Amino acid sequence: MHRRDLLLTSVIVLLAWQLFATLIQRDILPTPLQVAQTIVAQFGILGQHFIASALRVIISVIIAIALAVPAGLAMGQMPRLDRIFSPLVYIVYPIPKIVFLPIVLLFFGATDFSKVLMIVLILFFQILVPVRDDAAGLRPELLNSVKSLGAGRRALFRFVYLPASVPAVLTALRLSIGTAVAVLYITETTATLLGLGYYIYLNASTLFDYPATYAGAVSMGVLGLLSYFVADWLERRLCRWKFAT
Numbered sequence: 001m002h003r004r005d006l007l008l009t010s011v012i013v014l015l016a017w018q019l020f021a022t023l024i025q026r027d028i029l030p031t032p033l034q035v036a037q038t039i040v041a042q043f044g045i046l047g048q049h050f051i052a053s054a055l056r057v058i059i060s061v062i063i064a065i066a067l068a069v070p071a072g073l074a075m076g077q078m079p080r081l082d083r084i085f086s087p088l089v090y091i092v093y094p095i096p097k098i099v100f101l102p103i104v105l106l107f108f109g110a111t112d113f114s115k116v117l118m119i120v121l122i123l124f125f126q127i128l129v130p131v132r133d134d135a136a137g138l139r140p141e142l143l144n145s146v147k148s149l150g151a152g153r154r155a156l157f158r159f160v161y162l163p164a165s166v167p168a169v170l171t172a173l174r175l176s177i178g179t180a181v182a183v184l185y186i187t188e189t190t191a192t193l194l195g196l197g198y199y200i201y202l203n204a205s206t207l208f209d210y211p212a213t214y215a216g217a218v219s220m221g222v223l224g225l226l227s228y229f230v231a232d233w234l235e236r237r238l239c240r241w242k243f244a245t
Contacts, residue, residue: 038211064123076135110191130168
């Protein structure tokens with residue numbers, strides 16, 4: 001995505017927001033200027049909530065990748081292992097993971113661990129499936145050419161399967177960022193005092209501070225957008241062959 005296109009789209013969205021706020025003229029829809037003033041006035045507090053949410057997302061992504069990539073590669077390389085675990089994946093994958101939130105809260109309470117665990121559950125399966133499919137779909141002639149050089153299973157994993165899985169991992173991350181941030185919001189509204197979800201919920205339902213509510217929503221949108229840009233940047237760094245032209 002070009003920066004010029006992103007800037008143009010942002011300007012159009014802000015103008016549309018300003019137009020609707022001017023036409024409606026209600027407290028529940030403040031103008032972009034009012035929201036911007038709130039962000040500046042509460043920058044310190046809002047920054048603390050932003051950092052707390054960002055850390056939960058970063059930790060969740062690292063854990064999900066560390067678990068899902070090896071599992072996906074193993075299932076893609078070993079048909080017998082894939083036959084054992086594929087039925088479980090097909091059963092669990094379509095289930096919206098947010099339905100597990102009450103169970104997670106019962107077992108682990110309203111802790112940071114439960115919040116991270118919910119995001120990991122979402123990212124794990126969305127990374128596992130494409131990595132497994134990519135590993136299973138590698139051309140046999142490619143594998144045979146590497147094996148002919150004396151490469152064993154460990155070398156194949158390191159030099160063939162793992163590099164081949166990187167685009168699938170990053171694509172899955174981009175597709176699941178929105179869902180992960182949405183689940184983060186839901187988990188942060190439960191028994192916590194730090195996080196953008198808590199900030200939005202407090203200002204919307206308790207303080208009725210609508211500019212602050214929108215400021216929190218904008219901050220959470222920025223968090224998702226930054227996460228998407230990081231995934232895009234990593235793809236350009238780690239998958240340079242895709243952009244060789």
